[in-house]
Amino acid sequence: MVRLEIKNLKFSYNSKPVLKNISMEVSPGKVTAVIGPNAAGKSTLLKCIAGILKPEGSILLDGKEINNFKRENLTRAVSYLSQESSTRAVLTVFEGVLLGRIHSLSWRVSDEDLKAAWNILRSMDIHKLAKRYLNELSGGQRQMVSIAQALVREPKVLLLDEPTSNLDLQHQLEILELIRGLTIERKISTLIVLHHLNLAARYADELVILNNGEVYASGKPSVLTPETLRSIYGVNARVTLDDHGIPQITPISSVRSKHLA
Ligand SMILES: Nc1ncnc2c1ncn2[C@@H]1O[C@H](COP(=O)(O)OP(=O)(O)OP(=O)(O)O)[C@@H](O)[C@H]1O
Numbered sequence: 001m002v003r004l005e006i007k008n009l010k011f012s013y014n015s016k017p018v019l020k021n022i023s024m025e026v027s028p029g030k031v032t033a034v035i036g037p038n039a040a041g042k043s044t045l046l047k048c049i050a051g052i053l054k055p056e057g058s059i060l061l062d063g064k065e066i067n068n069f070k071r072e073n074l075t076r077a078v079s080y081l082s083q084e085s086s087t088r089a090v091l092t093v094f095e096g097v098l099l100g101r102i103h104s105l106s107w108r109v110s111d112e113d114l115k116a117a118w119n120i121l122r123s124m125d126i127h128k129l130a131k132r133y134l135n136e137l138s139g140g141q142r143q144m145v146s147i148a149q150a151l152v153r154e155p156k157v158l159l160l161d162e163p164t165s166n167l168d169l170q171h172q173l174e175i176l177e178l179i180r181g182l183t184i185e186r187k188i189s190t191l192i193v194l195h196h197l198n199l200a201a202r203y204a205d206e207l208v209i210l211n212n213g214e215v216y217a218s219g220k221p222s223v224l225t226p227e228t229l230r231s232i233y234g235v236n237a238r239v240t241l242d243d244h245g246i247p248q249i250t251p252i253s254s255v256r257s258k259h260l261a
Contacts, residue, residue, distance in 0.1 A: 001028040001187040002061050002077060002156035004049070009057035011041075011048055018044050019055060020213040026157070026206075028187040031180055033194050033204035037233055040210040042193045043083055046159045049191070050080035061157065079155035081146055083162050083193075093137070093145050094130040097121060100149035120152045123178060139166040147175060151182060158183070160192040164199070172196070176203040197224060201247045221247050230255060 004026040011019040018041045026032045034042045048055040051066055051074050059066045066074055079100075091099070097117045098109065121127040126144050129137065134145065143166045150158065160179070164172040180203050183190040194200040200207060201221035208218045211232050217223045224247045229237045238250040 002189055003028060003063075004157050004189045004191070005058070005060040005063070006045075006049070007058040007060070009045070009048060009055050009059065011044055011053060011055035013044075018213050019048065022057075022210075022213075022215055024208050024215060024218060026189040026191050028156075028189050029184050030205040031183050031190045031192060031203060032206040032208060033192050033200040034208050034210055035194060035197060035200050036210035036216070041213040042210055043161050045210065046080065046161050046191065046193060047082075049157075050078060050159055052080075076153075077155060078157040078159065079150045079153045080159040081150040081161060081163055083165075089134070091134050092130065093126070093132050093134060094121070096134050096145055097148045097152050100152040116152050116154070117148075120148045124148055124175070140168065140171060143167060144171065144175070147179075151179075154186065156188060158188050158190040158192075160190070162193050162195060164194070164196070172199060179203070197229075197249050201249070224249060 006022055006024050009019055009022040010017065022045065034045060036042055044053065047053045049059055061069070061077060094117060097120060098113060101113045101116060118127065121130055124144055124147070126141070126148065129141060129145070134142065137145065143163065147160070147163050150160065158179070164175055167175060176199060179190060179192070182188060192204070201224055204221065206219065207221055207223055209216045209223065209228065209232060216232055217228060224239060226237055226239050229235055229239070229249065234255045236252045236255060238252060239247050242248050
């Protein structure tokens with residue numbers, strides 16, 4: 001169980017500021033969704049937390065700066081699934097998932113590693129793909145395998161960048177249910193970038209709305225109000241609450257649109 005804290009995070013690409021003083025927390029056993037328009041800085045934020053980019057400010061795991069972690073300890077604790085994960089290696093699905101446990105694989109694959117790979121393939125209902133080659137899969141199947149690679153490591157912190165972007169509706173729901181279930185069961189601190197606002201409202205405990213490199217608002221899904229959607233996304237939308245008090249968003253028009261009411 002590891003608490004993730006981010007304090008005054010700043011990052012620039014070639015002196016262009018992309019993250020401007022971000023502070024937020026992700027609690028163990030909770031799913032926090034980062035939402036916001038294109039180019040808001042969502043992927044950059046995840047890359048900073050994963051240790052791929054070196055920002056200013058603090059990223060703390062249980063109060064310890066990630067800069068002070070040895071690389072192997074950071075990759076053991078934090079599992080990161082990027083937006084553009086692809087592999088050119090000629091591997092089967094099973095081998096690819098097994099590689100997700102690279103931190104524990106030594107010269108010999110343990111029974112525990114094999115079991116963990118099978119278990120995750122089964123729980124995602126993709127075990128029938130086990131012997132297929134990764135480069136022969138559909139985009140959605142490949143995305144499922146990438147998610148399996150991230151989960152098989154049994155991380156303390158899970159960072160997922162648009163993990164459901166290529167999935168059909170049934171798989172989107174199944175995967176988000178699985179991620180939510182594992183987050184609660186294993187007390188993972190899960191941070192997930194999602195564009196689909198209704199799914200974010202339904203599956204996340206907390207939302208962080210990024211806009212132009214800053215936290216515009218954060219809190220329970222009820223932060224998604226028509227005013228926020230208009231201000232952040234430039235859309236007119238209706239927001240109703242379902243039986244559980246979860247906001248359901250119906251987009252109506254772009255505020256720029258001249259043709260729609
Ligand atoms: N490698 C890079 N070099 C220079 N600028 C970059 C690089 N990667 C991203 N940027 C810029 O940083 C800003 C934030 O990009 P980022 O990918 O973090 O946004 P995002 O919120 O994840 O967007 P999207 O929803 O479109 O995926 C954008 O203006 C983008 O053009």
